[in-house]
Amino acid sequence: MSKKHNFSAGPCILPEEVFQKSAEAILDFNGIGLSILEISHRSKDFVAVMDEARAIVKRLMNLGDDYEVLYLGGGASLQFAMVPYNLMKVGGKAAYLDTGTWAAGAIKEAKKVGNVDVIGSSKDENYSFIPKGYTVSSDYDYFHCTSNNTIYGTQMKSFPEVDTLMVCDMSSDIFSRQLDFSKFDLIYAGAQKNMGPAGVTLVVVKKDILGKTGRENMPSYFDYEQHINKESMYNTPPVFPVYASLLTLQYLEKNGGIAAAEQRNEAKAKLLYDEIDNNPLFETFCVKEDRSLMNVSFKLLDESKKEAFDNAWKAAGINGLNGHRSLGGYRASLYNALPIESVQVLVDVMKSIK
Secondary structure, eight states: OOOEEEOSSSOOOOOOHHHHHHHHHHHHHHHSSTTTTTOOOHHHHHHHHHHHHHHHHHHHHTTOOOEEEEEESSHHHHHHHHHHHSSSSSTOEEEEOSSHHHHHHHHHHHTSSSEEEEEEOOOTTTSOOOOOSSOOOOTSSSEEEEEETTTTTTTTTSSOOOEOOOEOTTTTTTSSSOOOOGGGEEEEEETTTTTTTTTOOEEEEGGGGGGOSSSSSSOOGOOOOOOTTTTTTOOOOOHHHHHHHHHHHHHHHHTTTTHHHHHHHHHHHHHHHHHHHHHHTTEESSOGGGBBBEEEEESOOOGHHHHHHHHHHTTTTEEEEEEOOOTTEEEOOTTTTHHHHHHHHHHHHHHHHO
C-alpha cells in the first residue's frame, strides 16, 4: 500500500521511523518477550522510557532543573481546568487571550474556578487575526494564551512581556519553531500534533510557581505537585503514547533539533502560501501577518470548481485536507513530519485547477 500525503490536523503524520520502531515494540519491546502494550509501568524498561522522555524535552527546550516535565492523560482539555486550579489564587483572577475555539474552551473552564478577564479577542472577526496592543497587569495570577490556532490558521509570532506568570497552550506548534521557552512558567500540549499519538499530554512547569493558591480541596489528580512527586506515575500512565512520543522527540533531536525543524517548516509554509497568494482561485481565512506555519486554512473562491478540486486532491493521494466543520474550506496541516514533497503535490494539484 502506498503511503498517502497526510495533511490531517490530528492525530497527525509522524516519522516513518517512529511507526517502524513502535510496531516492533508492540510485538517485542527491548527483546524482553513482552509487548510495550503489556509491560508494567513500574518495570525498569518503562521507567527508563519515562525518564528519558522527560529529560529530552528539557534538552530540546534548553530548560534547567527548575522546570519539571510531566506526561499526563486527559488531553489538553483537562489542562483547561488544571491550570486555574493550580495557579489561580482563592479570590484571585487570571487574564486570557481569546484567539480561537480552544482558547475559548480554556476560558470557559477557568471561569468555573475563578475570575477571568478576556484582555483581547478576535472572536467578532471570526478569529481571523491575533489580538495585539493588550496589556497584562501584575495583579493577575497568570496570563494564558494559545500559541497556534489549528482551525483558523493563525499563530502568535511573538509573546508579550508580562509581570506575572505566563501559561501557553502549545498543542499544535510545540517543537516546530525556536522560542525562548524560559519565558513561560507553564506550557502544555496534546501530543497528537507534533510529538506522538493521541492519548498523552505534555506539561512543562516551573516548580516554584506551585502550591501558592490557597486551595485546600483541589482534586488530587488535578494537583501538579502530586504528579511531580510520583514522576508522572501518580496513576498508570499512557505507556504506549509516552513511548511513541519519546521516539518522535529522539527523531527530532538527531535531525537537527527545533532549529532544523523550523527551517523545514518555514520552507513548507512558504511553498503553500505562495501558491495561495498567486492563484486567484484560493484565499486564506486570516490576515497575512498572523498566518500559521503549522495549519494553513484556506478557501476556494469559485464553488463551481469544488468538485474538480476535491476529486483532484483525492486522486493525488492526499488525505485530511477538509477544513474544520466550524469553518469549512480546506486545511493543510504542515506538522514536523510532513515532507515538503507532500506540499509540492498539493501545490501541483492547486495549479492544475483551471
